[in-house]
Amino acid sequence: MNASRIPGQRAGLSRGRVLGAAREQIAEAGLEGLTMRALADRLGVTPNALYSHVESKTGLVDDLLDDVLAEVDEPALGGDPRAALHDLMSSTYDVLLAHPDLVPVYLARQGARGENAQRLGEIMLTQLERAGIGGPAAREAQRVLIVHTIGFAAFTSSAAGDPRVLAPNELRSNFEAGLHWLLAGIGVATQAGP
Amino acid sequence: MNASRIPGQRAGLSRGRVLGAAREQIAEAGLEGLTMRALADRLGVTPNALYSHVESKTGLVDDLLDDVLAEVDEPALGGDPRAALHDLMSSTYDVLLAHPDLVPVYLARQGARGENAQRLGEIMLTQLERAGIGGPAAREAQRVLIVHTIGFAAFTSSAAGDPRVLAPNELRSNFEAGLHWLLAGIGVATQAGP
């Protein structure tokens, strides 16, 4: 597109601008529409210019994934640990569904390598500890809750394009039902379901 | 590779042979190694010849996915419905882990379009009914159990390439723990965990 620049001239790119453009591209054309070449076009740059700010397409997507988790609401520090765990998973579900194209990629990658993913994982362990669950049992509970939350978000987002769709409301309350069953099994359940 | 054939000569291809070669290719080179061109090479054929037996690469993978589910053990008809549900999900988990490269694709696709997937879904509903769960509650339970099983299989298979790995045994008993929590919550639990 932009042939007015010659080698050596800056285009004003930055890592942040590249990630932002990637989010725009996904929003407009879906995950399959996110190619290095389309991304370069959007930024008015040749494809290889991106590699000055991003190590690879895989790395770019990894950063995108972890950035999404920054939007998850952290529970208050002093509150009820059971409610905190419920709200944390529930907020994660909502945040994931706000970026439906990225959800299927989550379980494919190792679930917890980015900064935000690790931080959320530690918050979970802290709240589990406060609820009386520690050691290996806490890590078991943590994995089950993560799988349920990301898995159900993936299920919901893939069902969105289906002909005989369920209403998102129904799938959300389905997610909540499972979450309560799990919290009860782990031993941190509130008295009543919603 | 094979330049000895001229247009019009048969190569002896069939849908079954294509699917079989696809499985071999995945086993040797992983899912990313499954390309139409590599598949054609393996069969001694030009890439476009495959389109006489398969509608697209996506369709091929869909068939591969559903074929895997044919290996799942069906529960005995007359037994305890709680045990049947447990064994069915447990067998599904094992079968999925026997094909780790295909697992991440499952949740990305609509979970239940193939023949075998639908058949297993109906078996679940039958056993839930026998356990006293019917109607919308049964479909809720069904979704939660499916998400847990496929999700945990995906988690386990992605953790297999990890440096600080957990033993597969540990992840399997982690899966079992979550499964028992869910069955208890649904209302079809056995008295004791494993």
Add this chain to the structure above:
DNA sequence: ACCTGAACACCGTTCAAGT
């Protein structure tokens, strides 16, 4: 350090032709 130009080594899929 940041970008362009050009290229490498691939993809899935289609179209026309041959038997």
Add this chain to the structure above:
DNA sequence: ACCTGAACACCGTTCAAGT
């Protein structure tokens, strides 16, 4: 109907060069 030959419209990534 089943295959080849050739091509279309793409990919991610690398290498050399320019400022």
